[in-house]
Amino acid sequence: MDIWQYSNGIVGGTIIGLAATLLLLLNGRVLGISGIAANIITGHSYSRKYSISFVCGLLIAGWTTFKIVPAALADSPVTDIKVLALAGLLVGVGTRLGNGCTSGHGVCGLSRFSKRSLVATIVFMSTAITTVYLTRQIWELG
Amino acid sequence: MKIKFLSYFTIGIVFGVGLILSGMTQPLKVLGFLDIFGSWDPTLAFVMGSAVITTTIGYKLILRRTSPLLENNFFMPTASTLDTKLVLGASMFGIGWGLVGFCPGPALTAVSSLTTGTVTFVLAMFAGFWLVGLVK
Numbered sequence: 001m002d003i004w005q006y007s008n009g010i011v012g013g014t015i016i017g018l019a020a021t022l023l024l025l026l027n028g029r030v031l032g033i034s035g036i037a038a039n040i041i042t043g044h045s046y047s048r049k050y051s052i053s054f055v056c057g058l059l060i061a062g063w064t065t066f067k068i069v070p071a072a073l074a075d076s077p078v079t080d081i082k083v084l085a086l087a088g089l090l091v092g093v094g095t096r097l098g099n100g101c102t103s104g105h106g107v108c109g110l111s112r113f114s115k116r117s118l119v120a121t122i123v124f125m126s127t128a129i130t131t132v133y134l135t136r137q138i139w140e141l142g
Numbered sequence: 143m144k145i146k147f148l149s150y151f152t153i154g155i156v157f158g159v160g161l162i163l164s165g166m167t168q169p170l171k172v173l174g175f176l177d178i179f180g181s182w183d184p185t186l187a188f189v190m191g192s193a194v195i196t197t198t199i200g201y202k203l204i205l206r207r208t209s210p211l212l213e214n215n216f217f218m219p220t221a222s223t224l225d226t227k228l229v230l231g232a233s234m235f236g237i238g239w240g241l242v243g244f245c246p247g248p249a250l251t252a253v254s255s256l257t258t259g260t261v262t263f264v265l266a267m268f269a270g271f272w273l274v275g276l277v278k
Contacts, residue, residue: 005165009188012164016189017196019157024201026149028210029217031157033247038271044278046217050150055250057154058161062254065162072162073252075259076169076242083241088249088263090238092270095246096278098231099221102245103157105232106190109219111197116221116228123229124236131240132176 020108030112032104033058034095078141098124146212158251164189167252169243176240 020031027050038044039051066073078084095101098120100109105124109117135141165171165185174183209215239245244252244263253260 005185006188009164009185010192012160012162012166013189013192014196015156015160015163016193017160017200019153019160020193020197021200021204022149022153022156024210024216025204026153026210026212027146028213028215030219031153033157033250034271037246037250037268038275041268041272042275042278044275050146053147053151054154054157057151057156058158058247058251059254061155061158061162062167062251065159066255070255072167073255074168074170075252075255075257076244076263077173078169078242079259081258081262084259084262085266087238087241087244088266089270090234090241091244091246091249091263092267092272093274094231094234094236094238094270096231096271096274097227098235099219099228101235101247102239103247107193107197108201110194111201112218114219114222116219116224119224120228120232123232124239127233127236128176128240129178131237132173133179135241136173136177137179 016103016107017111020103020111030104030108032100032108034091034101035099035104038092038096094124149212157247160193161248161251166245166248169248172243172245172248173240176243 023029023031035045036051036054039046040048040055062073076084100117100120105117105120110121161167166189171183172186175186242263246267249260249264249267253264
């Protein structure tokens with residue numbers, strides 16, 4: 001079972017890398033989804049309609065999968081609306097202040113050997129691991 | 143013009159399929175990966191690893207070109223200084239990610255299920271983008 005999961009992970013990760021490669025090859029841009037999504041409302045970086053079409057692609061992929069294999073798109077085990085809202089806000093503000101998330105810093109940034117992205121990735125992995133340790137191991141919240 | 147629109151849309155689909163196959167759209171699995179002091183699930187390390195390897199090779203090959211196929215030039219990030227904003231932002235992002243197990247890409251894919259939880263998270267995330275946009 002583990003081998004199956006790991007191989008799915010490798011296939012999925014390779015496809016994520018392929019998407020990042022295609023965006024650079026075709027449009028000359030780094031695939032940072034927080035930047036792409038934020039550009040829908042700020043329009044600071046480039047034409048909004050490109051960001052919108054990218055996110056529509058994500059939604060179509062998600063919606064189609066959800067119709068066929070609902071379990072592939074799961075809810076968070078955390079169901080408290082206040083916590084979900086707080087987490088969303090932290091992710092929104094944090095990724096804009098830090099200029100990137102798991103895709104922009106974690107995948108694309110590391111792939112072009114960016115020092116900023118390496119630091120960002122180490123920092124967000126550490127705070128995420130610490131948060132999970134505190135909420136799941138110490139306070140046993142979920 | 144139309145081809146650019148189509149390229150963003152198609153790459154969005156490819157990215158979404160990758161996120162779904164890799165298990166990133168299942169927050170419990172993501173939390174299991176971050177839970178290194180509990181029952182650690184290393185799957186996402188394979189996801190990150192293979193994504194970085196593929197992208198590193200792809201970027202190396204593409205950046206030999208003078209321009210991408212649909213634009214006149216590349217738009218690579220130019221910032222190189224390590225500042226407080228980067229560290230503060232990344233810290234906040236990590237805390238939010240660790241609280242519920244969603245980062246932006248998987249959240250935007252999973253929100254198509256239209257459940258209260260995913261919609262709440264995504265709306266709050268956009269509120270965050272908007273707030274920082276105001277200041278910038």
